[in-house]
Structures are given as structure tokens and as C-alpha cells.
Amino acid sequence: MTVTDQPAAASATRRLTTAKAISEAIAQEMERDPDVFVMGEDVAAYGGIFGSTTGLLDQFGPTRIIDTPISETGFIGAGIGAAVEGMRPVVELMFVDFFGVCMDQIYNHMAKIHYESGGHVTVPMVLMTAVGGGYSDGAQHSQCLWGTFAHLPGLKVVVPSNPYDAKGLMTAAIRDDNPVLYMFHKGVMGLPWMAKNPRSIGPVPAESYEVPIGKAAVARPGRDVTVVSLSLSLQHCLDVADELVGEGLEAEVIDLRSVVPLDRGAILESVGRTGKIVVVDEDYRSFGLSGEIAATIAESDPGLLRAPFTRVAYPDVPVPYARPLEYEVLPTHRRIREAIVSVAGR
């Protein structure tokens, strides 16, 4: 088993989209372990609405890449059942927003069975799902919701921001004996039919590797302000940090990579050096990740901060459809930049 958190130099020149990196990780685990299989809506011939299973049907056939009816309670529950019998299903919930129709299986079963059984039963299952907005898909197809799932004990919540991490985190998620919710933002997948995003294509080693779940990455070192983010927002933070160099401001950008476990140590270590923090989160502002990070600092050492705790998050409104409305409330480059500059005291 290879455990790394930086691209291996040897194959770092091969560039994949995040979607391709995810499907490659699944394929390699399926080759390695006959207990791994995939279920979900449109995962076979279509290859996943967001490309997460493209090519897998041709390679593994319909007995291991299984199209399901639109019956999320049924097939997520079936994934749980197969997992408790020792298989390692990778189940796709097409949009995280659809969790409403199947949440009982997710939070009362997938998340709790191990605990309820006193540790005797494991649920080694990956539930992967598309999150995020920015393309006018409205209130029922654009949410992030990682805070909702992170709030429930028993689920690991993985949120990659780039192709390299996406592959390594998916490999780690499939091998993990815990249930893992793997949330990919549509905007980081490198899809040909979405806004083109250079950070959604990147170097990915051909060989199998794991990125450990629960370990944040310093995506960009800096001395002036700690910027903590994840998923598509992380990419925006890197863009803004690059711009701010010209103004003599060095932001340190931390990619959480998972919400559960939350790498609190990485946050505290960075804030301990900079004394300033901006959390950038596309999930709803209240009762979520950004508040949890504030609590983490307050509980550790409130004196760490030399400027007010600052967050750029989704205000507590449903996702609006029209572009001027949605871009008012998304964590945009403009909002991120203003927050960093303000916290830096520039």
C-alpha cells in the first residue's frame, strides 16, 4: 500500500480530470478486490451523470456496474446490506440534494450500524455524490450539505478539490472499513459541459495510491493570513491567493480534504503562525463547518487570533436560480478577496 500526499514525481506529467481520476481509482480497486462493485442511477451506459464511472461498464460489465431504478432508499439500503456482508459497494447518489428521499438509510443505518452493534458489524461502503452550484441549477440541485452529514456521528465525509486528491481519497475511501460519504463538486470534475476550470485537470499518478482521510494539505504556504477551505472554493482561494502576491500579501491556503475527520491540528498550527483566519465554505453559513472551525480555535486558544474570525460562506438562504441572485450568495473570488484583504488589515 502506498500512502502519499504529494504527486509522485515519476508520473506527475500525466494529467487527468477529477472525474477521470475518480473512475480510475474505482477501476483499480475493482481489479484488486472482487468485492468492490458500483450501483446507482445512470452509472453504467451513461458513465455517471458527472463522469465518476465513465468506462467502468465496458471494463467490468453489468454485474459489477449496476444501473438502478430511481429508488435511492432501496439501493443505498442494498449497498449497506452488501457491505455488512463484507462487500465494498461504491454507491452513487446522483445529487446530494436527493438525500431527502433516502436519509434514513444513510443516517440511521449506514452511519450507526457499527456503533449500535457494539463494533461487531462494519459497513465498508462509499456513498459518492455530486454537490455544489454556480450554474443555475436551482435550490434542489446545487447544495453542498457536507455540514449536514458531518453533524451525524459515524460517517466520514470526504471532499476533494483536485484530481490528485480525488483519486487517492477514493482509493482510501474504498479500502476504509467505515462508511464514507465522498462528495465531489461538479465544478472540480473537469466536465466538458461546465465552465472550464484549469484546476480541475492535474497530474495524477497511474499507479494506485491513497491520500489519507483526515489529513489536510497546505495547498499554498503563506505567512500573512490562514485561508481554510475545501472543494471548488479551495480552487477559488488559490486563484485569489495568487493574485494577492502582487499586493505583497501571502495567504496560506489549507485544503481540508475531509470534513470528518476534521484536521483541527492543521488549522491551529497555521493560525498559530498567522494569527488570522478566513474560512471559505460553499455550504450554509450557520450551524456548520465554518462555525465548527471557530469553535475549534476558541476551545484551543482564543488568543491565537489577532483579527476577528472571518468566514465567507453561503448565507442562510436556499440556492436561487437566476445568475445575479446565485452569484450574490456564492463564495465568489470577489468575496474571498475582500475578506482576506480585510482580515490582513490591508
Add this chain to the structure above:
Amino acid sequence: MDDELRRGFYRQMVRIRTYEEAIRADYHADKTPAWDIGAGLIPGEMHLSAGQEPVAVGLCAHLTADDGLTAPHRPHHLALAKGVDMRKMTAEIYGRETGLSHGKGGHMHLFDPSQHFSCSGIIAEGIPVAVGQALAFHRRGTTNIAVAVAGEGAANQGAFHESLNLASLWKLPVVFVIEDNDWAISVARTASTSVPSNATRAAAYGVAGERVEGNDVEAVYQAAGRAVARARAGEGPTLLEVHTVRLWGHFEGDAQAYRGDELAVAESHDPIPAYEAKLRADGVLDDATVEAVRAEAATEVADAIAFAKSSPEPSPASAYQHVFV
């Protein structure tokens, strides 16, 4: 069947198709050369209803503004046939302040209280809402009914089955309509559904069930008439499945490679030319009428789109309104 009624069916189907073709053209007009779902005058997902006009038209001919209807993610044909204002609906789709929801909803979330019309983008989740509308109508002693429309893929969701049981148990004035277009995105009906006809599932809940083959507006009209009459008479719900056709992709931009040869077959079953030919053969339509129907539809649609395009965008600050009353 009355000639004027039949011409009305034709007129409404042409109106809906003209609308969908215009939306389709504008949707794609400014997404080139690098196609981006979030770009252009009409951003986001777009699920168009071409081919499914007979369901909406045959059904809604029996409904009044005071009857309820819940539509799924593919709602335009149902909205227009139900009587939702074309201008306001179009402005919503173009994300304008004058839209049904001031730009907050979008094409999957059309709400028109004056027509008791709503949509949900979540499969099958509009169905229980129709049951609740029927509960309200029933408790208030009206003869209004509610109709839940969903695709055949939705008939494998728990909400569909729970709603049938509830409506039957409480003998509510509901008509459940399944639009079977053979495809749940890329998953064929035969790969998703354990029975050849969802109408047979009605028996499990003690309600009447009927399947309409042929995607024929008149057959839909007759079957829906029986179902609506039962509901209005207090005889409880009906489950109606119409075998229809999805002429275009699940959403715009769907390459539909998964359909293979079936797509050409589907395209040869366009219900509008077929109905036009039938009415011509029966002497109900002539060149002049066809021409007039098309011109009238084109004018109305052009007006609605012009209204949308000339309407202001919502102010960004309005994003914070309407979270609570």
C-alpha cells in the same frame, strides 16, 4: 368527438411544441463554442417535453384553474396546458424579476398559485403534495381534484407507493398520472421496472388503474375523463399511465448514445404530425387552419420571450428575501 375539441387539442399541442422549440433554440444559442451549462440567456439544466404533449393536453382539458396539479422536473407542457401564464413562466426561465418566482425558482420550480400548479425537481416528490391538495379540497367540500404527474422512473420511488396507499385509504380526489417515456435518463424502463405496466400496480392499493398506449391525445382525453369523473364524484383516486415518447434528451446537451437505434424509432413517432394527419384525413383540419394555428403559436411564444428578455434581472439584494414570510 367534437371537431372544435379536436382542433383545440391540436392547437394546444402545437402551442407547446412551438414553445419548447423556441426555448431549446435560445438555450443553445449562446452556449457555443465551448458549451457551458451555466452560461447564456437560459442557464442550468433544461428538461424539455417534446413528444409528451398528448399527456398534458388530453389531461388538462378536464381541469379548471381551481384544480391542483403537481409536475415533475419536466414541466413546461403541463404548465402551459394547465393555464400557467406563458409570459411569467418564460420570464422565470430567463431568470427575470417578472418571472413567476422573481427568478428564484427556474424551470424546474414553477409555482403558480392561481392555477394551483407547482413543480418539484426531485423525482416523485410532487406526488404526495397533490395528495395533500386533494385532502384540502375534500375537507373544504369542493369538487376540485388534484393531479400528480410524474415519469415512469418515479413509480419506483417510495413516495409514489405511499401516496397511492394514502389517497386510496382516505378516498381522496386524486388522479395519478405516469408519463412513461421509456427512459429514466439513460435507464430503460425494462431495466428499472418489474412490471410491464404501472397501471397494474393500482390493484395493490385498491384503486382503478389504466394504461393508455399510442401516445394519442384523444385516448388520453378519454381515459383522463374517466379518472377525473371518478375523483370529482368522490369515488377516489385513479392511477393512469400513458405510454408516451421523449423525442429529445433527458436534458439539453444529453448526447443520448445510450438510446442507440431506439432514438430513430422514437423520432418517427412524433405525436403532432401524426395527429395533424389524422385530423386532415377526417376533414377537421385544412391548410389554412394549420397555418393559422402555427402562426398564432409563434406569435404568442415570440411575445412571451420578448417579454422575458425585456424584463429586468432581479436585484442581487433580493436573494435574501422570501426565506421566511
